Amino acid sequence: MHHELINGTRLEILKLNNNRLSGPILTFGPTTLQYLDLSNNFFTSFDQHPTFLPWTHLKVLDLRSNSLKGSLPILPINTSHFYISNNSLTGNIPELFCNLSSLEVLDLAGNNLSGSLPRCLGNFGDSLVILDLQRNNFEGSIPKNWIKGGQLKIIKFSQNKFQGHLPRSLAKCTMLKVFDLSDNQFNGTFPFWLGHLPNLEVLILRSNKFYASMETAQTYFKFPRMRILDISYNDFIGMLPLRLLENWKARQFENVDPLTYIDENPYFKLQTSNGYYLYARSYTYSMNLTNKGKNMFYEKVLELFIAIDFSSNKFVGEIPKFIENLKGIQLLNLSNNYLTGHIPPSLGNLIELEALDLSQNKLSGDIPQQLTQLTFLGFFNVSHNNLTGPIPQGKQFGTFENNSFEGNPGLCGRPLTKTCSNSDEPTSHPTIFEESQNSGSPFEFGWKIVVIGYGFGFIVGVIIGPIVIARKHDWLMKTFRIRPLSRKRR
Template sequence: MTETWRNNTDCCSWDGISCDPKTGKVVELYLMNSFLSGPLRYDSSLFRLQHLHNVNLGSNNLSGMLPDSIENLKHLRVLSLGGCNLFGKIPSSLGNLSHLTNLDLSANDFTGELPGSMGNLNKLTELHLGSAKLSGNFPRVLLNLSSLVRIDLGYNQFKGMLPSNLSSLSKLEYFDISGNSFSGTVPSSLFMIPSLISLYLRVNEFSGPLDIGNISSQSNLQNLYIGENNFRKGIVDFSIFLHLKSLEGLDLSGIHLNISSTLHLPSPIDMLMLSSCNISEFPMFLQNQTNMFYLDISANQIQGQIPEWFWRLPALKFVNIAQNFFSGELTMLPDSIEHFLGSDNQFSGEIPRSICELDNLAILVLSNNNFSGSIPRCFKNFNTISILHLRNNSLSGVFPEEFISVKLISLDVGMNWLSGQLPKSLINCTSLEFLNVEDNRINDTFPFWLRSLPGLQILVLRFNEFHGPIYSPGSSMGFPTLRIFDISENSFTGVLPSEYFAGWTTMSSVRVARFDSIIGFAVAGSSQAPYHNYVVLTIKGLKLALVGSGFKIYKSIDVSGNKFEGGIPESIDLLKELIILNMSNNAFTGHIPPSLSNLSDLQSLDLSQNILSGEIPPDIGKLTFLAWMNFSYNRLEGPIPQATQIQSQNISSFSENPGLCGAPLLKKCGGEEEEEEGTKQEQDEDEEKEEKDQVFSWIAAAVGYVPGFFCGLTIAYILTP
């Protein structure tokens, strides 16, 4: 945007600059998302533009503290610095901007509480502080700002109870405190604000009875989101929400509900979230909800078939019925559907061919059901789907080329009976990030062409019938964005060249801060994600499932259970962020590369069941995060390094290496045996000498004792009368 900013030109003609037509003074600066960088210094020329009314520098890299000199902009009405990487405390001088009506400091890295001086901004109508890392109790200074229309404090670190007199914010229309740690009861004063339209309280720690029975009859509340809290006191009767005559969006997720089969909503509702509400019957009141486009009734105990009338609701775009007990065949999907999540149910039969007629379908998740038959061959414009998860069913046949959408981001067909080759049309999916085809019967060679996909992060081919080399002379070897590479339990062969891992950029980058240890833990994804990826990693010799919407922490390579030969590629040491390395059960030969000690983040290492020889490199003991290792069933020799990380391993980690010696094995090394023998001989000599000394001491004591004894008897006898 600043390309038009040239010397010797009128700044009022520059992009992003507005001037007062009468005075020529700069009154507006709009440079949002303009790739600016560098901190706002206290003496910045910006603070000399004292006629500014509107400043928007949002989504730039202004990394630094917000200086006190911000108060120089005395006429400022709108200040937008959201997403600017600002840190430190919010300066109290901000409270001197008495004309401010709109303040946006969201998505920054501030610390501490909101300054008390903010209570001086009595003209403020909009306050946006979402995801700003603020902490402390609810800022009571806001209760003085009676002009406030919008308050966004969502996803910070606030805690404690809400004040009881929130009704003093009499003009409030939008109130969002989601994603904090607020506790106690929800004050009834919130529901007494007639102007309130949207109330977001989800993902907090609110408890106690949920009572909105005294809600004002004049309520304009359209959006009520109170899910994912700790509401108790038994079951909440859904009918209490019938007081909300204008309701359009309702989130009651996590609240145990009682829903009458004769319940009738007085007004049409657009969005309804009833996840984890202990519902056992399909909500019949949905039958007349012709405006509903978003429905989440996942993680309940609803059984039986989905009513036919449900599929005829005309506006449905997002439907999540996952984690229930729905059964029978899935005969159709609504024509309007864009996102359909039906995983973890008991659906059977074939996947309906009607999905090929859905022009707007973007997400289809049918994992963990009993679907059988083949994957439909879709010929009609199947180019919209971005998420396709069909894992853990009984699907068979080949994976049709026609079913591959060029917009795919995540594809999971693992744990089925699919055969044939991997669809080469995947090469056209330039946005693909996640590909999992594990545990099928796919018979193919290594898909070298996947390297051309610029964003591929997770590739799982394990437990199939892949074969042949994974290296082709003259072809690219790099997977620049790959984080998880699992080709285990196949029939891959050949030798990996020394430079094989040279182009694996993401695993090679060095990050500033380390993540916490993942050994022994499985991670669940955010409950807000519309779908979950699923990956099984072999960690500490155990297979652990990772479920989530992203795995940026995990950097793993698993090539175990194949027929690789030759040495371990020296370029393995480039993968500085590698956490899990499993090359077991192959035919690797040669020495263990000493450069493995450069993998400072490594936590799990398995080189067992190969033909490796030589010594275990001593410097591997310096890997402080390495919690588990296995070198068993090789031809290793020499002493086991005496390092804490290595000595803490089970003896089985070094077994079946006839030449290995030293702790924790019982077999002593040669020098240790000679030294031990010499030490034992010296100990024996010392013990023999000590025994002789003890005998002489006893004899000397006895010699001294006997004459004394008789002398004592003699004296005693003489003194006896």
């Protein structure tokens, strides 16, 4: 940035985003600057260290997606929106950040920041709406008095080195909508007290060190708006905790625009010398989730997306019948556990299901024919179980490959090379006659009479017929008007 541009007399709003600007960011200029957007450029650093930004009236600072190195800048006390994700910053969060009593958005994702969270972050009070610290190297535990509640809607701590227990003070965040703690080292039992949060829709605890049974949480704590629950790659034990979703409301989002995404749109009205400027910068939630057997990155998450991932734990027992109540679910992953019993035929009622993974368990019995009703099913995996019998044929099952069924010696039929014996094939429906023979129905006696009468008539006809014909030849010829065959002339 040129010195003359920054040093404008009454400059209040400056937007230079989405260009090819490079070099250092000059930290001098008019104190009147309120809005500065330099995102999506090639800036490499600030022109001084440590960096104290001089713009005392600054409200919004957006430095996303540059090549910035060094430490975080010290923000003016009135800053409310700070975006600096996807850079190469190092160091920790300065204690001076605790003076930002009006901060609403703090987005530090995708850097190389480290250290622990300042104990004084609770000073954010009721102002903070979005806190995104994902993809850094933060460590330590979350301070017990870290949050007072208020307006927090999105917390993303994923892909760091956090550890310890979750503080129950988070239960005060009644506006919380997304809570993503994946890929850390958090431990302790399942935070069932989060079930009281009335707006929580996304809870991701994947790849941590949570343990113990979740059954104690099922009776008292519900998740009234839960749609995405991922607790995979932990050490949970006991029965599948599907009762946590007892308040599942399949159609609670039926009036939602199918193309809307999980996001927040914090608005801010800047009062400038030329009037008011309405600031709106959308923050879109992104996440990682195992889908179709692969770890997938969702840059955007549809409001209508519904998923459960309980895989890679130590759950035991049968798949409960309650699973049929999860109407509207699109992704269900129960793989890599110790589940036993049969696959419930009622899974065929989950007609929105697109991915079903039951692999790496101890399930037995056959694959229910009812699963062919899942016309949206694009991924199906029951490999490495104890399943037997023929694989259902038709519809989506014609698209699944061998690896969906391998590791089940008792399975047969396409796409496996092992063919089914006659005893394995589905039995044909009996005819009406066969049913009557075996059913003991009122028609049984009638059939016997017909058969006896038919046999008796045949015998009488064979014995008596020739006699009648011989003696009454003329009478038969007249009665039935039968003419004798004339001989042809040669």
